[in-house]
Amino acid sequence: MSVEEMNPGDQGKGRGAPPGYPVVDALDARDDLDLGAARSVSETGDVRFAQWVEPEIEVLLRVAHSLTGSWADAEDVVQDTLIRAYRAIDGFDGRHPRAWLLTILRRTHLNSLRRTRPDLVEDASLERRRPAFGRASVVSPEDVLDERLLDGDIEVALQALDPRFRTVVLLVDVNGLTYAEAAELLDVPVGTVMSRLSRGRTRLRKSLRSRRPRSRRAARDRPGATTEGAGHRPGHDQEEKR
Amino acid sequence: MNLTTCWWASRRLDRYLDGDPSAVLSSADVRRVERHAATCRRCAGDLAERRRLREALRDLDARRITDPASLERLDAMAAQLRGPGTA
Numbered sequence: 374m375s376v377e378e379m380n381p382g383d384q385g386k387g388r389g390a391p392p393g394y395p396v397v398d399a400l401d402a403r404d405d406l407d408l409g410a411a412r413s414v415s416e417t418g419d420v421r422f423a424q425w426v427e428p429e430i431e432v433l434l435r436v437a438h439s440l441t442g443s444w445a446d447a448e449d450v451v452q453d454t455l456i457r458a459y460r461a462i463d464g465f466d467g468r469h470p471r472a473w474l475l476t477i478l479r480r481t482h483l484n485s486l487r488r489t490r491p492d493l494v495e496d497a498s499l500e501r502r503r504p505a506f507g508r509a510s511v512v513s514p515e516d517v518l519d520e521r522l523l524d525g526d527i528e529v530a531l532q533a534l535d536p537r538f539r540t541v542v543l544l545v546d547v548n549g550l551t552y553a554e555a556a557e558l559l560d561v562p563v564g565t566v567m568s569r570l571s572r573g574r575t576r577l578r579k580s581l582r583s584r585r586p587r588s589r590r591a592a593r594d595r596p597g598a599t600t601e602g603a604g605h606r607p608g609h610d611q612e613e614k615r
Numbered sequence: 616m617n618l619t620t621c622w623w624a625s626r627r628l629d630r631y632l633d634g635d636p637s638a639v640l641s642s643a644d645v646r647r648v649e650r651h652a653a654t655c656r657r658c659a660g661d662l663a664e665r666r667r668l669r670e671a672l673r674d675l676d677a678r679r680i681t682d683p684a685s686l687e688r689l690d691a692m693a694a695q696l697r698g699p700g701t702a
Contacts, residue, residue, distance in 0.1 A: 419697040427693050434681050434689065448685045452692060459696045527671055545633075546672035547679075552637040563637045571629055578668055 418462040425470040439543035475558040530580040538573030
């Protein structure tokens, strides 16, 4: 089935997608993406494209940057996404345009990766390990992040994350996508997005705590410093051990 | 301090802060999280830390300025696709 043949009844069947979210399975390896080949869209389609797609261009660019890590690559991916979206606009019913565009963006990005970095396309599920209740380390109140998180520290901590966690944190916490939009983009269930987000955030917090100024740590660690609460919340930091 | 409530609340703090439509906490759960955070120093600190991280990450997006030239090229391309005079 081509994109143009897709009808609204085909929507909402995506893995992890809430009802009404689009499925764009037909947007696979079609690489004849030139502007001339796209000119078979109705005038209504032109209006819809301006109304539904163009306002999302900046979001698409930011999301593509989160996926590719490069503004130049992001622009390439968004260009191809726009062409594919334009071709498909007559078959799109206008519900959840951002989710629809993110699906196209994901397919476009995957096609691009298949051509250039096939080794990166595989996304095996992460091993799930949960610690036994009560075995997690205890974090004292002094361990919380400093009031002012330094930009550089955050960037470094983000870069140190496992790419699967980093991507979800970037999409949800930096780009502001919903869980469902991120799930749609990554073609994973919403539960997977939530799990990766939780792990990514936990690791970020842990990493940023360890970058606190030495003076605060020294004050905490000196003899007589409070150890109040040690062992008080056995399950509280379970995520820390994941 | 109720350890069971700490454990229960800690597993809902992200959802409490996110308020994402896919994983909304019930109003009863929201009240329980808030009541607990009001009386538990550790969970209050945990919540504050998560909130600061979220704010810092959102700030990161604001600081990651997209290249205006790149946006202009993409806007121009979109206009070329749909043809002039449609917007």
